[in-house]
Structure formats: C-alpha cells, structure tokens
Amino acid sequence: MAEYNALTSVLIAGVDEVGRGALFGPVVAAAVILSEDSIAELTRAGVKDSKKLTPGVRSRLAREIQAIAIDCKIGWASVREIDRFNILQATLLAMKRAISKLNPQPGLCLIDGNQKIPQLLIPQQTIIKGDSTSIVIAAASIVAKVWRDELITRLDAKYPQYDLKQNKGYGTAKHRQAIQEHGITSQHRQSFGCCQLSLPL
Template sequence: MIADDSSTPILIAGVDEVGRGALFGPVVAAAVILSENSMTQLTRAGVKDSKKLTPGVRSRLALEIKAIAIDYKIGWASVREIDRFNILQATLLAMKRAIFKLNPQPELCLIDGNQKIPQLFIPQQTIIKGDSTSLVIAAASIVAKVWRDELITRLSEKYPQYDLKQNKGYGTAKHRQAIQQYGVTSQHRQSFSCCQLSLPLN
C-alpha cells in the first residue's frame, strides 16, 4: 500500500511464481497485499527473495507474512494446463488466479518478471528481478515457495523414487535418472523434453 498524488493510500499487490522450471507438479503463484506498517515490520524481519533464504527461515517468514498481510492468495496451473498452454501461459494464468482471489482487489499489481498478465483488467507493472527489489514481491515469492514445497513434499510420499522431497520437482541428476529408469508420472510435465522419454506410470 502506498499513497498516490492525493495522499490517499492505494492497494498494491506483489505477485510472484515458483516452479516454472520444474519437471514435476503445478506452477504456483502468490499475490500479497501489505500495509505500510506491515512492510516495515517485514523488512526488519528479513523478508527478501525466497531463493536467498533457508527453508526454515522461509517457513517462519511465510507465517509472519500471512499473519499481517491485508490479504494473500495462492493460484496455480496444473500439469495438464502447463502441457496444454505452455509454461509461460500457465504461469501467467496462475498469477491471474491468485490476484482474482484477493479481497479487497488491488488497484495496482507489481509482477515479477517482464511479462504482463493478459486480460487482467487491473493496472500492472512488471519488474525484472522484482523479488530482489520489491518487498511485496519478495513476500509473494516466499508465500508461493513455501506453499509449493509443502505440496511437493506431500506428493513425494506417493512417488518416492523421484527424490522429490529433496529436489521439489526440479530436474536434478537424480530426478532425471529416475525418469529414465521408472518413466514419468501423471504429475510430470510431458511437454518438457526430458519427460518425453517414457510412457506415464499412471
């Protein structure tokens, strides 16, 4: 939330995604609206780009963000949607879904990256490396990362051979080797070239 020219605060949502480069699982986005007071508090707490935080710190900060945000919401696009639309369009869809769930609706969205969300109908501004330069985008990056990591950890119990608890669905050497050995699951992105080696397990 910042003031416009008339000193009236406007609601700003930070939006970021996680899982775009993974081989397994949905792409997940978070949208977060913060007040000026909560932004100050979260700056002191150490909120920054989720990739620069340890899992334990991310989990702690995600709880703090969710506790003091004006609102936050998660949106995602399924593996089927990723394979159908491509990963970029699925990512933008996940972001739009997160934004549309917000209550109240923001008056401006700050989007991490350089791609605007089609048919958003809310003013938006893209920021390259926004998770490193915008606190509200960084907060969204943390919320999205923790939510997706928890989801993949739960799915790892169903698919133990892929080392998902460690790789969170990304294409590590162990994960790629498991795909070659066991094939892919219904949660693997079959439009990705390295997931086209074998027929699905289910």
C-alpha cells in the same frame, strides 16, 4: 527493497511465481497485499527474495506474512494446463488466479518479471528481478515457494522414487535418472523435453 508512496491510498499487490522450471507438479503463484506498517515489519524481519533464504527461514517468514498481510492468496496452473498452454501462459494464468482471489482487490499489481498478465482488468507493472527490489513481490515469492514446496513434499510419499522431497520437482541428476528408470507420473510435465522419453506410470 522499494518502499511505496504512503500518500496514496491505492492498495498494491505483489505477485510472483515458483516452479516454472520444474519437471514435476504445478506452477504456483502468490499475490500479497501489505500495509505500510506490515512492509516495515517484514523488512525488519528479513523478508527478501525467497531464493536467498533457507527453508526454515522461508517457512517462518511465510507464516508471518500470512498473519499480517491485508490479504494473501495462492493460485496455480496444473500440469495438464502447462502441457496444453505452455509454461509461460500457465504461469500467467496462475498469477491471474491468485490476484482474482484477493479481497479487497488491489488498485495496482506489481508483477515479477517482464511479462504482463493478459486480460487483467487491474493496472499492472512488471519489474524484472522484482523479488530482489520490492518487498511485496519478495513476500509473494516466499509464500508461493513455501506453499509449493509443502505440496511437492506431500507428493513425495506417493512417488518416493523421484526424490521429490529433496529436489521439489526440479530436474536434478537423481530426478532425471529416476525418470529414465521408472518413467513419468501423471504429475510430470510431458511437454518438457526429458519427460517425453518415458511412458507415464
């Protein structure tokens, strides 16, 4: 994990998204600002790319991150926005919304991936696979993943036929089969190929 220059007083935010490849639900981003001390503490606690952690560990670490971060905010883009703008633009919009809520505002944003956020007035740096190399991006990936998973799990009660509690909105075989059998809901992304074949419920 990358450490940041302790000699600078610039606040650095890590920014990451989750749900970009899902068929159902919003795309969600988190922006996290950590102090030097909290970076060290979270490194010891095992913070790393959220995809490499079990759900239980992710949930525990998300609570720890939120408890000790200078600030931590969520932003999202709705299914309607995904269908209107496309998933890339919706993802960048979710990231921008998360950053805009931070207080204090950071002096630099580290963005996971290779796409800069349009019209962001704060300096930004993209880092490919940043959730594997930057502790603040990894922290953001964990917070975003836990927040979105909890949202999709709550929606499972409304749409039980889609197995959302297990697939979190991603296109598993069981989810795709349910779309074929039951059609799509208002929370399915109609701009995504397999969701175009079925009428909304």
